[in-house]
Every structure is written in structure tokens, then in C-alpha cells.
Amino acid sequence: MVALSIALLASLVALACAGPAPRNLVLHESRDGVPEGFVKSSTASPDTTLKLRIALVQGDMASLEKALYDVSVPSSPLYGQHLSKQEVEEYVKPTQESVDAVNQWLSSEGITANTISPAGDWLQFSVPVSKANEMFDADFSVFTHTESGQQAIRTLSYSIPKELVGHLDLVHPTITFPNPYSHLPVVSSPAPRNLTIDASVPSSCGSTITPTCLQDLYGIPTTAATQSSNKLAVSGFIDQYANKADLKSFLTKYRTDISSATTFTLETIDGGENPQDGSDAGVEANLDTQYTVGIATGVPTYFISVGDNYQDGDLEGFLDIVNYLLSMDQPQQVLTTSYGQNENTMSRSLANNLCNAYMQLGARGTSILFASGDGGVSGSQSGSCGSKFVPTFPSGCPYLTSVGATTGINPEVAASFSSGGFSNYWGVPSYQQSVVSSYISGLGSTNKGKYNSSGRGFPDVSAQGENVEIVVDGSTEGVDGTSCASPIFASIVSLLNDELIAAGKSPLGFLNPFLYSDGASAFNDITSGDNPGCNTNGFSAKSGWDPVTGLGTPNYAKLRTAVGL
Ligand SMILES: *[C@@H]1O[C@H](CO)[C@@H](O)[C@H](O)[C@H]1NC(C)=O
Numbered sequence: 177m178v179a180l181s182i183a184l185l186a187s188l189v190a191l192a193c194a195g196p197a198p199r200n201l202v203l204h205e206s207r208d209g210v211p212e213g214f215v216k217s218s219t220a221s222p223d224t225t226l227k228l229r230i231a232l233v234q235g236d237m238a239s240l241e242k243a244l245y246d247v248s249v250p251s252s253p254l255y256g257q258h259l260s261k262q263e264v265e266e267y268v269k270p271t272q273e274s275v276d277a278v279n280q281w282l283s284s285e286g287i288t289a290n291t292i293s294p295a296g297d298w299l300q301f302s303v304p305v306s307k308a309n310e311m312f313d314a315d316f317s318v319f320t321h322t323e324s325g326q327q328a329i330r331t332l333s334y335s336i337p338k339e340l341v342g343h344l345d346l347v348h349p350t351i352t353f354p355n356p357y358s359h360l361p362v363v364s365s366p367a368p369r370n371l372t373i374d375a376s377v378p379s380s381c382g383s384t385i386t387p388t389c390l391q392d393l394y395g396i397p398t399t400a401a402t403q404s405s406n407k408l409a410v411s412g413f414i415d416q417y418a419n420k421a422d423l424k425s426f427l428t429k430y431r432t433d434i435s436s437a438t439t440f441t442l443e444t445i446d447g448g449e450n451p452q453d454g455s456d457a458g459v460e461a462n463l464d465t466q467y468t469v470g471i472a473t474g475v476p477t478y479f480i481s482v483g484d485n486y487q488d489g490d491l492e493g494f495l496d497i498v499n500y501l502l503s504m505d506q507p508q509q510v511l512t513t514s515y516g517q518n519e520n521t522m523s524r525s526l527a528n529n530l531c532n533a534y535m536q537l538g539a540r541g542t543s544i545l546f547a548s549g550d551g552g553v554s555g556s557q558s559g560s561c562g563s564k565f566v567p568t569f570p571s572g573c574p575y576l577t578s579v580g581a582t583t584g585i586n587p588e589v590a591a592s593f594s595s596g597g598f599s600n601y602w603g604v605p606s607y608q609q610s611v612v613s614s615y616i617s618g619l620g621s622t623n624k625g626k627y628n629s630s631g632r633g634f635p636d637v638s639a640q641g642e643n644v645e646i647v648v649d650g651s652t653e654g655v656d657g658t659s660c661a662s663p664i665f666a667s668i669v670s671l672l673n674d675e676l677i678a679a680g681k682s683p684l685g686f687l688n689p690f691l692y693s694d695g696a697s698a699f700n701d702i703t704s705g706d707n708p709g710c711n712t713n714g715f716s717a718k719s720g721w722d723p724v725t726g727l728g729t730p731n732y733a734k735l736r737t738a739v740g741l
């Protein structure tokens with residue numbers, strides 16, 4: 177019975193294949209071989225279902241970029257006048273011609289796609305591997321990441337119909353591979369240190385960082401925020417769950433001045449969840465919620481748990497969380513994310529599309545913070561480099577704020593794992609041109625040829641990232657990573673936003689044009705330490721901006737003045 181129907185099917189397929197005239201496919205994207213760490217383990221079974229996404233060429237991103245800077249540059253007359261959902265969508269939406277061309281082609285293939293972004297620039301559909309191979313002249317195969325065992329179905333190249341060139345931007349997942357090590361904080365075993373302690377900071381802060389240490393060190397207010405419309409969002413990926421009982425223990429121990437019942441609101445997308453068994457508690461998710469709820473006192477905080485309905489890495493989640501926020505009339509004004517990967521693992525077009533998503537969210541008035549990575553100049557995790565340093569994604573995207581890490585109290589110095597450097601995908605944005613060029617001229621021949629001297633420099637700012645105390649499954653432990661620094665910095669932005677909103681002003685939105693102008697003198701300049709990797713000492717922290725600690729760590733009182741409070 178089964179054999180018979182397969183034979184019948186085979187003859188039908190043979191007939192169908194003989195039918196249509198050969199299509200005119202042109203190579204659209206390809207990569208030079210299998211990425212480091214992966215091997216091709218087998219061909220993909222023809223019946224395996226692939227969830228594919230198509231990005232249409234977006235409308236007028238150059239004008240959206242201009243609009244973003246108009247509302248983000250403090251000296252601009254439009255500063256703070258963030259765009260509405262409809263205004264952003266008007267810029268982003270693909271032309272009707274592109275929509276029609278792609279949909280007509282999909283329907284000729286018997287496919288109906290769903291639109292998955294508010295502006296209509298992303299479509300999604302499911303097809304068997306055999307169909308995907310035929311539609312895109314691809315060779316979808318199973319690739320295995322040797323060290324982690326993670327498997328993914330990818331192709332090293334794909335083509336699209338000639339008539340769709342200029343309408344179809346990219347297909348995913350195709351040539352961009354998943355990241356088996358989306359960076360996570362590392363549990364630290366604090367080395368005994370003899371630090372000279374600043375008189376205003378408790379001496380225990382020399383060995384372990386708690387909310388009190390950060391409040392004292394950066395002058396962060398302990399009084400509760402007052403504005404319920406001011407919201408802070410925390411990204412959760414790769415089955416990292418935020419535990420509420422641990423948050424309660426954390427607050428009981430470290431925030432005796434506030435109610436230990438203070439908590440976050442859960443939001444879920446893509447089938448995300450947040451199970452509360454102690455053993456489900458994730459180090460990253462607990463860190464990120466404890467250092468937002470525990471620092472951004474009184475700011476309504478949202479943990480957005482992104483499930484894995486559509487992902488085998490976190491890149492689909494990166495896109496989905498932004499599209500989720502973009503679909504709201506009033507998205508959260510701050511988003512912090514402590515995940516990332518090496519820029520070179522992604523296709524330029526996918527990286528660019530995700531970066532454009534941050535442009536959209538920034539234009540809506542959301543400040544976007546990302547941990548810069550934990551591998552110094554060797555990428556998101558320490559590893560081998562080849563002959564060049566490895567910038568991280570999405571820190572190289574100019575429309576978000578990348579946060580590096582520091583350690584120590586007096587002096588506060590760069591944490592050696594703090595990823596930083598220069599993007600190969602995005603050029604230097606105007607807001608940082610002068611500080612980047614002075615840093616590079618100060619380098620002389622140091623690291624010459626290992627970094628891209630015309631790339632966007634990162635991180636933009638930094639905050640404490642070593643021996644940060646958290647509670648996980650009932651136990652207190654210290655963790656290290658730029659993962660600590662991003663939620664800390666995000667909390668400070670949220671507290672500033674609370675005061676701005678209370679004063680009848682706009683929230684800060686896309687921060688960088690402010691940070692590098694009026695804000696530049698509101699940071700503690702970090703001038704020692706470096707971020708070694710790739711058999712070099714990496715870059716050194718220096719007076720002014722540097723690609724280890726950015727502009728430095730926040731001084732709340734000075735930031736308050738700089739934002740006009
Ligand atoms: C710390 O200071 C003590 C007393 O001055 C000294 O004996 C010890 O060697 C120092 N430890 C380190 C790690 O420098």
C-alpha cells in the first residue's frame with residue numbers, strides 16, 4: 177500500500193517536473209565553504225519541513241535613517257519627537273510592485289505565505305526540503321557543530337528568479353548559520369583582590385558587586401520611579417527562564433529598602449514560556465531580571481521570553497522581538513539584550529536587515545542596549561581568530577548602544593573579556609567619527625591589519641561586569657560578563673526616562689547621538705585595562721572613547737544634567 181502510493185507519487189512528480197519551462201534563476205547569496213566549527217554531516221531528508229522567511233526589499237530606509245537622526249540628535253529641532261507606528265511603517269513597507277512580484281511567484285509555486293512584520297517586509301512559509309531545493313536551486317543539508325553537537329539545515333548558496341532581483345532581499349535560514357554559543361555570563365570564582373576602596377562605596381564591593389555597590393558607584397537613585405507608562409523590556413532567548421522566587425530572594429537580600437514582592441511581567445512570543453521550577457532558572461535570565469528589577473527601582477519591567485517555534489539559533493528571535501515591539505502603539509522605551517554572536521557568521525544582507533529593524537525601533541523612541549560580547553577582540557566568546565580580530569553582532573550596528581564591561585572600584589578598569597573593536601559591515605557613523613579617528617591615530621601601528629579602520633567602533637559605554645552577585649535556584653553566586661553590564665546600563669536609562677516623562681519630556685530613544693555629544697562628559701572615563709585575544713593584547717582603554725569600555729561608565733547625576741533635568 178505504502179510502496180504503491182510512493183510509486184504513484186513518484187510518477188506524478190516526474191510528470192510535474194517535465195511540465196514547466198526551466199526557470200530563470202540567478203545566484204542570490206552564497207558563502208565560501210562551511211563556517212568554522214561546523215561540518216556537513218548529511219544531505220537533508222527531502223520530506224523535512226523547512227520554515228523559511230523571505231525579506232522583501234524595504235521601502236525608503238535612507239529617509240527613515242534621516243528621520244531617526246532628526247529625532248535623536250539633541251541639537252535637532254525635532255529632538256524627542258519619535259515616530260508613530262504608522263510613520264515608521266510608511267518608510268519601511270516594500271513597494272506594491274515588490275509585494276505583487278513575490279506573492280505571484282509564491283502562488284505559482286503553490287505557496288501562501290504569512291506576513292510576519294508590521295510593515296509587511298517579512299513573509300514566512302513552510303516547505304519540504306525537496307521543494308526548497310528546487311525553488312532556490314539550493315542544496316539544503318544537515319550541518320553539525322562539532323563541539324556542541326548542534327545541528328542545522330542550511331545551504332551554502334541559493335538563487336532566486338531573475339524577475340525578483342530588486343524585490344526580494346533575502347531568504348532565511350539559508351547561508352547564515354546558527355550560533356551555538358549565544359554568549360551567556362560565566363559563573364565566576366572571584367580571585368582574592370586587594371582593591372583600594374573608594375570611601376563612599378562599601379568595602380565588600382571590592383570582591384562582589386551588588387545593587388548597593390552600583391548605586392554608590394554610579395550614583396543611581398534608590399527612590400522608586402513614578403511613571404507607569406515608562407517600561408523596560410528584557411529579552412529572553414534559548415530557553416533561559418527568569419525565576420520569580422529567585423528574584424524575591426535577591427531583593428530580600430540586596431534591596432531591603434523595597435518590597436521583595438516587586439517583580440516583572442512576563443510576555444511570550446514564538447511559543448515562549450517561563451517555567452518556575454528552581455531547576456529551570458537560567459543564569460542569564462535571572463541576572464537580566466535581577467539587575468533590572470533590582471536597579472531600575474519602580475520601573476515596570478517586562479521579561480519577553482522568545483520560544484523556539486521558529487529558530488535554531490537566536491537570530492529569528494532577534495527579529496521577532498523587534499517586530500513584536502514594533503507592532504505596539506507604545507513599545508517599551510528600553511530594551512536590553514545579553515545575547516549576540518560573531519559578525520562574520522552572518523550574511524551581510526541578514527545582518528543589515530536586522531540592523532534596520534533596530535533603526536525602526538529607535539525611531540519609535542526605544543533605547544536598545546546590547547552586551548558587547550565576552551571574548552575581547554576574538555569575538556563573542558574567546559576563541560581562535562585567524563589573522564584578524566572578530567567583531568560581534570549586533571554591536572557593529574550603528575543604531576543601538578553596545579555595552580562593554582569593567583571591573584574594580586578604585587580605579588574602575590576594563591574587564592579583560594570586554595568585546596570591542598570595529599565592524600566590518602558598517603562604517604563609522606557620524607556621531608562617533610571624531611573619537612574613533614583620534615583613538616585610531618593614537619594606535620599608530622598597534623594591531624595594524626587586524627581591525628577595520630573604517631568600521632563602526634564599539635562598545636559605546638560600559639558598566640560593571642565581574643563578580644556580580646545573583647541568586648540562581650536559591651543559591652547566591654558571582655557571575656562575569658558584559659551580560660551584567662547591559663541590564664545595569666539599561667536600568668539607568670529607564671530611571672532617566674522616568675524623570676524625563678515626569679517632567680513632561682520625551683524619553684531618550686536612540687541614545688548614541690546624545691551619548692557622544694551632550695552626554696560624553698557624563699561618564700567616568702575608564703583609562704586602564706585592555707581586551708586581549710587572537711594572541712595580542714587587544715585594544716587598550718585610554719582617556720576618551722576606546723574600543724574596550726566606550727565612553728566609560730555612567731555618572732547618574734551628570735547624565736541627569738546632560739539630559740536637561
Ligand atoms: C593583599 O594585601 C595583603 C596585606 O597587605 C598582602 O599580604 C597580600 O599578599 C595581598 N594580596 C594580593 C593578592 O595582592
Ligand SMILES: *[C@@H]1O[C@H](CO)[C@@H](O)[C@H](O)[C@H]1NC(C)=O
Pocket residue numbers: 599600601602603604628629630631632
Ligand atoms: C571595512 O569596513 C567598511 C565599512 O563598513 C566595509 O565597507 C569594508 O568592506 C570592510 N572591510 C573588510 C575587509 O571587511
